[in-house]
Amino acid sequence: MRKVAAWIVTAAFALVVYLLLVLWSGSIGLWSSSELIAGGVLSALVGLVAGRLLWERGGWRMLQPHRWLLFLFYLIGPFFLAMARANLDVAYRVITGRVRPGIVRFNPGLRTDLARTVLANSITLTPGTLTVDVDDESGEFYVHWINVKREEPRPEDVCGPFPTWARRIAE
Amino acid sequence: MNVLIYVFLAIGAVFNGLGAIALIRFPDVYTRIHGATKCTTFGSIFSILAVVIYGFARGGGQGGTLAVHALIALLFLLLTNPTGSHALARGAYRGGIKPFRAVVDRLEEKR
Amino acid sequence: MIAELSFGVAAAVLLAFMCVSMLRLAIGPTAADRAVALDTINTLVVTTMVLLGAAFGQVIYVDVAIVYALLSFVGTLYIARYLEGGLK
Incomplete structure (x- = not known):
């Protein structure tokens, strides 16, 4: 069945x-x-x-239509705004060459694979942050950050409101 | 309508150029992925959106087909590009390339 | 008419950027650098094909771009797997 x-x-x-x-x-x-x-x-x-x-592994809940509407809104609203702002930031860094790279770790507390995928792809598509690895058991994200502001960041420091949206869309 | 197309094409070209320059300028693999893959993705969004606007403005069978197919190409680009760059970064790290001048490296401590 | 011409000009500009990326493909010190350069060139090729499709009024170019995007994605994943030390 x-x-x-x-x-x-x-x-x-x-x-x-x-x-x-x-x-x-x-x-x-x-x-x-x-x-x-x-x-x-x-x-x-x-x-x-x-x-x-x-x-x-939990793909069925994506069949609810309101999740797709939320996803569309997220894509053209907050996500596109963050992407544009971060692109300008990286453009500045390309021209001046000022980088302070490092790999930081944080735990957004997402449980399902789909929510983690949405968050990881959002982080990767925003310039300045790049998901290098995700721990499957604990759900910890290892993110390469081009301008490390603090070495033990909270999720909001790295990727703004993305974890909340990922939870709303796919969990 | 034409002005909008020109503006989008210009923005797209500028960001694609930034991606190419970042590829030459940045010091190691990870920062290059930052510059190259994502600036070109952002530039491609605007370039392809210009084509979509042009297709819908031209209208009819051929213009509509052009616009819808360009949208599908954009969708696949948006789906595949972050996954590909993530796979490259992970492969590079597991292949033993350390980030250049990193102030902190938590992934190193995990092993 | 003018709009078609501007698409052609944009495609030529992207071609120049592709040549710049080729430089990194040639000199890149490690294999990973070359793979990143190749990925960038793939994205630029897809965009250029879509622009040329609009410039010449040929929808088939855009179809080729879609297929190229998917195939180059599979190629990138394969190269990444190889960098990881897999393929055993």
Whole structure:
């Protein structure tokens, strides 16, 4: 039962991506009949192969739609702002060459894999901080920081409001 | 509309250039990843957004297809770039490259 | 017409940045430096392809860019695995 559900959900995701790729190709809605048939077969195959891998260890809660809305808001709101500000900071450092690098450790207290992935990717995409390693058991992040302000930082020092958002989105 | 496209293209080119300069200028692998991978990601967002605006402004089948495909390319870029740079940093650390002039190295103490 | 030309100019500028990154690819002291330079060039190539697709009005260039982004990601992961001392 669980396997069938995983297969169907994964196939549906693959079908959506495929339909976006072949938009404006024909007359049934916006698609042609051959594209629809090929998309159906291909997404069924993708579901068979990838369904097992994708939904293990707590991926199911991402099916609640409000989490996707929150994620979208987070992406174009706080995340983009932080990214722009940090990019200007790194631009300043590229031109002047003033760096004070180091690898710091902090524990944001996230439990699920997905929340850790969201946080790690957010940290990595913001210039100035780069996730080097994540301890799987304790959930500690090892972050390479280009301008170390303090050697025992709290999570807010390194990545601002990101842990709160990661918890809201994926936990 | 054209002015917006020019502004986005200019911002994108500036940040991509900063990424390339950072690659030459910074002293070790980790700082280079900081400069290069992320400045180019930020620049690419603006460059591709310019194409998306152009596609939607042109409209019709071809313009719409251009815009949607450019958006999908941007999505994949945003998904894959941080993962790739994280994998490179981790691989470099486990391969034995120490951060240059580091004031603190907690990962060293863990081992 | 003018917008297409500006996309072409932006693509040429990105090509110049790619040449600058090639310098690091050539002189980089360690393998990891070269891998980082390659990753940067990959990102620039994807962006350039999208810009050229708009400049020439060819959607197929953008499709190639999507496939290139995914394949280069797999290549980067493979190189990172090799740096780690894996591949046994």
